[in-house]
């Protein structure tokens with residue numbers, strides 16, 4: 001019956017075109033009831049076996065337009081799920097940094113939208129050497145000489161299933177936003193409060209500008225510091241898990257022209273992705289922007305707590321150099337090309353549940369991770385695939401908690417394992433894992449094995465599982 005209903009709904013109630021799948025905007029100066037929004041859409045919806053009062057369509061408020069929120073929006077369009085995005089910034093983010101996506105993330109993207117996946121090929125870059133297609137990175141010592149004195153030469157890690165691709169974040173966001181209708185997004189809407197009325201199938205969002213909006217449910221895609229996390233974990237009984245935890249490291253991030261990187265580092269060490277490791281440091285460099293630019297993430301590990309009130313703050317160039325005092329001068333010179341800004345890295349090492357009632361978490365708001373496995377954005381795309389897929393099967397708001405429970409069951413173990421293992425890998429890179437020390441050969445062996453569970457994961461099986469768990473649970477609704 002679910003299939004018949006959803007076919008009827010598609011035929012009579014919801015168009016599959018991007019322009020019409022997103023209903024008129026619902027944000028207004030004062031709260032308007034969800035019922036009035038819903039009645040506009042239920043008018044055209046037949047209900048052969050259920051009374052209109054028993055069945056109502058859903059309208060999702062997506063909070064945040066980062067990679068997670070936008071991927072979810074594209075997934076919702078594909079699955080005919082009505083939504084509005086509320087973003088606190090005045091426009092889509094133009095943050096300048098690189099992002100690498102593994103084969104799992106790219107499969108998720110293709111399953112969400114083959115067009116999006118095809119667009120990604122137009123903006124992504126691989127290693128510059130043609131024979132390093134399947135090389136994720138080459139492991140190096142960060143010490144002076146890059147390990148040459150020990151007889152170390154760059155050692156690749158990767159896998160046949162892996163193809164190196166990275167992109168400029170601005171380019172990735174551009175292709176995502178190109179898929180989302182303009183009228184589906186409201187900017188300058190900082191969510192300050194989310195109030196649920198679970199028995200009415202209504203959630204009310206309050207914004208910093210004094211306005212409110214209603215929706216059937218909220219998906220918090222508002223990042224590591226997102227407000228939605230408290231709305232889920234507080235009432236669910238895990239208030240201690242709300243605050244992000246300092247991961248014991250900060251990063252200097254920059255993009256420099258590839259020609260400059262090759263001049264500073266030497267042509268043999270720039271161009272293809274590299275991972276420089278040493279006591280308390282890990283520096284990743286990789287090509288983006290069709291190989292014309294080099295992305296740099298230089299991590300400094302510390303056992304001190306993060307005490308600065310801001311997560312990003314400017315330091316002196318001397319402080320940067322002091323952080324990398326034992327590192328090869330060429331690498332220090334490359335790091336010094338960046339603005340001397342420290343980014344404190346925080347994560348959500350423990351998240352016991354991803355939803356409460358009609359509010360659900362996705363992306364960094366659920367499982368912010370350290371960057372060592374280059375998987376945070378990838379996880380948010382996987383989340384978007386699974387959540388939009390199950391939301392596409394929801395026919396009544398009363399079924400939403402069952403859909404969120406199925407999503408939680410499928411996504412949380414995998415995403416939390418990413419957070420945990422990323423932290424472990426950071427320690428290994430920084431030569432802090434006693435089992436590996438600074439034995440780069442052993443580390444590379446581990447690297448060639450440790451990513452396979454991430455890259456080879458069967459997302460289509462997850463799609464089937466989330467649907468079947470949901471179908472089982474909805475029987476009890």
Ligand SMILES: Cc1cc2nc3c(=O)[nH]c(=O)nc-3n(C[C@H](O)[C@H](O)[C@H](O)COP(=O)(O)OP(=O)(O)OC[C@H]3O[C@@H](n4cnc5c(N)ncnc54)[C@H](O)[C@@H]3O)c2cc1C
Pocket residue numbers: 063064065066067068069086087088089093098099100101189190191192221222223224225226227251253297345362363364365368369370371374375376377378379380
């Ligand atoms: C140094 C570093 C390197 C990384 N490298 C990689 C990599 O190579 N590969 C990879 O897969 N991942 C990587 N990541 C992780 C990746 O960047 C994140 O996992 C990903 O960007 C998270 O996306 P998101 O949409 O969940 O959150 P965000 O990108 O943080 O988006 C959140 C959005 O919500 C908005 N927002 C916040 N609060 C509110 C509010 N109250 N109301 C309305 N809107 C709000 C924000 O303005 C923002 O637009 C890296 C992370 C770091 C720190």
